[in-house]
Amino acid sequence: xxxxxxxxxxxxxxxxxxxxxxxxxxxxxxxxxxxxxxxxxxxxxxxxxxxxxxxxxxxxxxxxxxxxxxxxxxxxxxxxxxxxxxxxxxxxxxxxxxxxxxxxxxxxxxxxxxxxxxxxxxxxxxxxxxxxxxxxxxxxx
Amino acid sequence: xxxxxxxxxxxxxxxxxxxxxxxxxxxxxxxxxxxxxxxxxxxxxxxxxxxxxxxxxxxxxxxxxxxxxxxxxxxxxxxxxxxxxxxxxxxxxxxxxxxxxxxxxxxxxxxxxxxxxxxxxxxxxxxxxxxxxxxxxxxxxxxxxxxxxxxxxxxxxxxxxxxxxxxxxxxxxxxxxxxxxxxxxxxxxxxxxxxxxxxxxxxxxxxxxxxxxxxxxxxxxxxxxxxxxxxxxxxxxxxxxxxxxxxxxxxxxxxxxxxxxxxxxxxxxxxxxxxxxxxxxxxxxxxxxxxxxxxxxxxxxxxxxxxxxxxxxxxxxxxxxxxxxxxxxxxxxxxxxxxxxxxxxxxxxxxxxxxxxxxxxxxxxxxxxxxxxxxxxxxxxxxxxxxxxxxxxxxxxxxxxxxxxxxxxxxxxxxxxxxxxxxxxxxxxxxxxxxxxxxxxxxxxxxxxxxxxxxxxxxxxxxxxxxxxxxxxxxxxxxxxx
Numbered sequence: 192x193x194x195x196x197x198x199x200x201x202x203x204x205x206x207x208x209x210x211x212x213x214x215x216x217x218x219x220x221x222x223x224x225x226x227x228x229x230x231x232x233x234x235x236x237x238x239x240x241x242x243x244x245x246x247x248x249x250x251x252x253x254x255x256x257x258x259x260x261x262x263x264x265x266x267x268x269x270x271x272x273x274x275x276x277x278x279x280x281x282x283x284x285x286x287x288x289x290x291x292x293x294x295x296x297x298x299x300x301x302x303x304x305x306x307x308x309x310x311x312x313x314x315x316x317x318x319x320x321x322x323x324x325x326x327x328x329x330x331x332x
Numbered sequence: 333x334x335x336x337x338x339x340x341x342x343x344x345x346x347x348x349x350x351x352x353x354x355x356x357x358x359x360x361x362x363x364x365x366x367x368x369x370x371x372x373x374x375x376x377x378x379x380x381x382x383x384x385x386x387x388x389x390x391x392x393x394x395x396x397x398x399x400x401x402x403x404x405x406x407x408x409x410x411x412x413x414x415x416x417x418x419x420x421x422x423x424x425x426x427x428x429x430x431x432x433x434x435x436x437x438x439x440x441x442x443x444x445x446x447x448x449x450x451x452x453x454x455x456x457x458x459x460x461x462x463x464x465x466x467x468x469x470x471x472x473x474x475x476x477x478x479x480x481x482x483x484x485x486x487x488x489x490x491x492x493x494x495x496x497x498x499x500x501x502x503x504x505x506x507x508x509x510x511x512x513x514x515x516x517x518x519x520x521x522x523x524x525x526x527x528x529x530x531x532x533x534x535x536x537x538x539x540x541x542x543x544x545x546x547x548x549x550x551x552x553x554x555x556x557x558x559x560x561x562x563x564x565x566x567x568x569x570x571x572x573x574x575x576x577x578x579x580x581x582x583x584x585x586x587x588x589x590x591x592x593x594x595x596x597x598x599x600x601x602x603x604x605x606x607x608x609x610x611x612x613x614x615x616x617x618x619x620x621x622x623x624x625x626x627x628x629x630x631x632x633x634x635x636x637x638x639x640x641x642x643x644x645x646x647x648x649x650x651x652x653x654x655x656x657x658x659x660x661x662x663x664x665x666x667x668x669x670x671x672x673x674x675x676x677x678x679x680x681x682x683x684x685x686x687x688x689x690x691x692x693x694x695x696x697x698x699x700x701x702x703x704x705x706x707x708x709x710x711x712x713x714x715x716x717x718x719x720x721x722x723x724x725x726x727x728x729x730x731x732x733x734x735x736x737x738x739x740x741x742x743x744x745x746x747x748x749x750x751x752x753x754x755x756x757x758x759x760x761x762x763x764x765x766x767x768x769x770x771x772x773x774x775x776x777x778x779x780x781x782x783x784x785x786x787x788x789x790x791x792x793x794x795x796x797x798x799x800x801x802x803x804x805x806x807x808x809x810x811x812x813x814x
Contacts, residue, residue, distance in 0.1 A: 199744040201402050251584070258520070258580060265573045266523045303772050305745075306534040306814070308428050308576040312587065313404045313601050331404075331428045331576070332535060332745070 195223035200329055205314070207327045213249075216317075216324040217287070218274040220253065221260045224310075224330060225270055229301045234272040236292040247284045249317050253328065256287055257310040264307070268296040305332050334361070334382045335375045345797040348393070349382055356596065357385040363396035364731075366793045369785075373400070380407040383598040387412070388606070389419025391672050391679055395731050397686055398793035399740035399785060403427070405601030408685035411734045413670065414607065416678040421612035422604035423582045423619070425682030426663050430578060430622030432537075432570030433661040434709040435503075435630045436720065437637060440653030441563040441645075443543035443809060450767050452644045453541065454810040458769040460636045461539060463532035463814030473526045479514040481529065482522075482574075485624030489631035494530075495638075499631065502656040502698055504688065507627035512620035517574075518581045521618075525574025525625055530632035534775055534814035536738075537569040539633065540711075542718060542806035548795075552704045552722050552803045556657055564806060565637055566718055567630050568711050570663070575622035582615040607680060616665070623664055630659060657720070658698070658707040660687050662737040668696075670732050681732045689723035689735040689800045697723075708800050712787035713739050714768070714779050714813065715761045718806045719791045726798035735800035736791070739784035748783035749774065757781075761811070770813035779813065 198205035204227065208219040225231050242259055246252040263269040271293030279286045294301075308331040316327040334354050339347040346364055351357040361381040365373060377400055384406055385394040391413045400409035405424035414420050439446075446453070473481065481488050486500055486507025500506045514522075532539060544562045547553045558564070571578075586603035589595075589611045597603065605611040634656070638649035645652065665682045672679070690697055690706045697706040705723035712718045716739070727733050743751065754773035757780050761768050770776050795802040 197746065199746050201741055201744055204745060254580075254584060258577075262520055262524065262577075266527065304774055305772065305778070308573075309580040311404050311601065312583065329404075 194219045197223070203329055203331050205327065205329045210324050211322055213278055213319055213324045214276050216326040217253065217256055217278065218276050220257060220326055220328070221274060224257055224260050224307055225264065227305055227307050227330070227332065228264055229270055229296065229303060231270070231272050233301065234270050235294045236273060237294045240269055240291045242289045242291065244287045245284055249285060250312070250315055252278070252285045252287055253315065253317060253326065254310055254312065257330070261307055261309065263291070264296065270294060270296050270301065307332050334378055336373065336378065339370070345793055349378065351385065354382055356598070357382060359385050359390050359393045361385050361394045361396070363400060364398045364793055364797050364799060366398070366789060368789065369398070374402065377402045377407050380405070381410060383602060384410065384412045386596070386598050387414065387420050387422070387602065387604060389414040391415055391677065395734070397734070397736040399685065399736040399738055399790045401740045403684065405599050406682070406684050409736060409740055410684050411681065411686050411731055413679040413681045413732045416607060416680065419607050419680060420604040421607055421615055421665060421680060422602060422682065423579050423586060423615055424601045424603060425684055426579065426619060426665050427684045428576045428579045429570040429663055430575035430619055431626035431661045432663045433626060433630065433659060434711050435567045435634060435659035436657040436709050437565045437567070437634055438557055438653060438655050438657050439563045442561045443563060446541070446563050446809070449644050450541070450810050453640060454767045454769050454812060456640045456644055457539060457637065458812050460640055461532055461633055461812065462530070463534060463771055473529055475526065478522045478526050481628050482514040482517055482621035482624055483512050484508055486627040486631040489628045489635070494632045494635040499656050503627055503659040504661055507631065507659070509620035509623050511617055512624050513617035514621055516614045516618040517578060517621045521574050521577035521581060524577045525572065528572040528574065529625070529629060531572060532569050532633065532812070532814045533572050534771065536779060537814050538714070539637070539812045540566045540718070540808050541810040542566060542808055545717065545805040545807045547804050548802040549722070552801070555701060555704045556707055556720065556803065558720065558804045564657070566709070566711055566806065567633050567637070569629060569633065571622040571626035572629060574625045578618045578622045582618060585611055586615070619665060623661060627659065658709060660709050662687055668732070671728070679732070681734070683734055685737045686734045687737045688733055689721070689727040690733045691723045691725040691728045705801070708735055710736060710787065710791055711738050713781045713784045714757070714811055715764065715766055715781045715808060716787055719787070719802065720804045720806070721791060721794065721800040722803050724798055724801050727800060731799050736794045739787040739790060741783060742785050743783040745778040748780050749777045751782060752777045752780040766808050767810040768813070775813055
């Protein structure tokens with residue numbers, strides 16, 4: 192099964208992932224977002240970046256996480272293929288800690304597909320069951 | 333729920349869903365559509381126009397323009413005005429690409445004059461004007477400079493050598509909104525903005541060398557300085573990552589306000605806040621910064637455009653007559669005075685995928701154009717015509733001085749890629765004699781003209797319903813896509 196699927200919306204593009212755990216769903220969501228910009232399977236692992244995010248609920252956490260992924264691409268030209276990621280449910284909300292492994296984007300070595308502007312709350316869905324997690328969201332491109 | 337069956341005809345091309353059709357609608361929902369579009373419009377888009385009619389303080393009516401299509405919360409091609417005393421502000425009513433807009437630059441060349449230079453010009457422009465990831469603006473701003481850009485807009489560009497003093501006179505708001513306050517822009521948005529200033533971006537953004545085709549209104553065309561066969565250049569881009577991030581940051585904040593105030597909002601993406609709230613004021617100040625960034629961006633691109641023409645044609649830009657016709661915003665909220673009923677009121681007009689189309693006499697219009705109404709610039713898509721129209725009294729009466737902004741997407745991007753190949757589209761354009769350079773082959777297929785509503789019918793409806801007046805048609809000669 193694919194790690195992620197894209198679905199159509201008129202102006203933008205939807206991302207859908209089905210995984211065993213919430214963590215994997217967040218990882219595959221990030222991968223799907225990066226894969227809109229460049230083919231992620233070709234990314235080499237030459238550097239790592241740590242990310243920590245605290246958000247008030249799971250939907251906000253997904254929003255903030257994908258925003259961070261877009262920031263990494265746009266400001267630091269960092270693209271990642273492999274992810275270690277942990278989500279903790281704490282009193283003040285959810286904490287996400289991640290280490291991303293990848294490379295600096297370079298037009299000579301990596302292809303360019305399109306620009307991702309932002310994640311939206313439109314039709315956002317996070318269904319978490321015991322052994323299964325289903326996430327859907329739309330990014331503005 | 334509203335459906336197409338609820339539409340009542342007001343006059344040819346104008347339909348309304350009365351507020352009585354759905355509980356909670358404060359005003360009616362009006363759409364400007366030709367017979368064909370009335371048949372094809374989906375209920376989801378109509379529902380969005382109706383949803384906006386639910387928001388507190390909305391004046392007169394919620395409006396859908398001839399190029400309307402489904403968006404997030406607010407439809408694209410929509411206008412809504414809210415009273416200053418009891419209305420709301422909604423980032424979703426502006427969109428992610430704050431002040432995505434269009435600038436038209438004139439020349440005194442004809443298409444015959446420029447023909448021998450077209451390939452070299454397009455190559456040079458493609459090299460000079462950055463677009464896409466990894467190819468950022470030529471000018472890499474210092475961290476301290478970004479605040480000056482956000483506060484001063486196009487004026488900053490001119491003061492730093494990107495353009496002429498006279499350019500500012502021909503920009504909506506003279507290229508700078510006063511309420512801009514860089515302190516309300518997040519570090520994230522500034523970081524995204526710093527490397528991208530002076531870049532075109534991808535998607536539907538483009539720079540196009542065009543020639544004037546048909547003239548529909550000789551008198552107005554003369555006032556605007558346009559004549560048949562003249563070469564002009566259209567720049568279509570916005571506030572890049574900086575604006576996207578300002579929108580994303582504020583949508584998140586507004587979402588909390590709506591919950592806190594238990595506002596009755598029919599769709600989460602309509603998140604909004606009362607105009608006098610801290611959240612709304614902060615958004616307005618940040619949005620103005622995004623708008624200023626976009627005017628600076630177009631100003632810098634125009635500067636490199638002049639440089640390219642100078643290099644390739646070996647003449648200076650002044651003697652080539654490279655003056656700005658006008659620069660308009662397509663995604664913005666503005667504080668304006670409008671007639672509502674018998675009274676003049678201060679309202680906040682949200683234009684999302686809509687062009688200001690102020691009619692004759694309004695003081696906001698550049699003096700030279702004031703007697704004929706402001707220039708309205710409506711870009712087409714790759715390979716199709718674009719248009720110059722003029723603002724009208726009817727627009728002032730009916731649409732808070734607004735009209736359509738473009739073609740309006742019909743096919744999804746992947747749908748377009750299934751229908752068309754990049755090679756097919758390039759070949760099609762080449763046959764028409766149009767030179768095309770793009771960063772990404774997939775963008776060529778995604779942006780295929782067939783993926784959009786026919787722009788000719790959009791401007792015809794805008795003209796026939798009176799919300800703007802056709803002045804001139806522009807035909808593409810060369811296109812640069814992000």
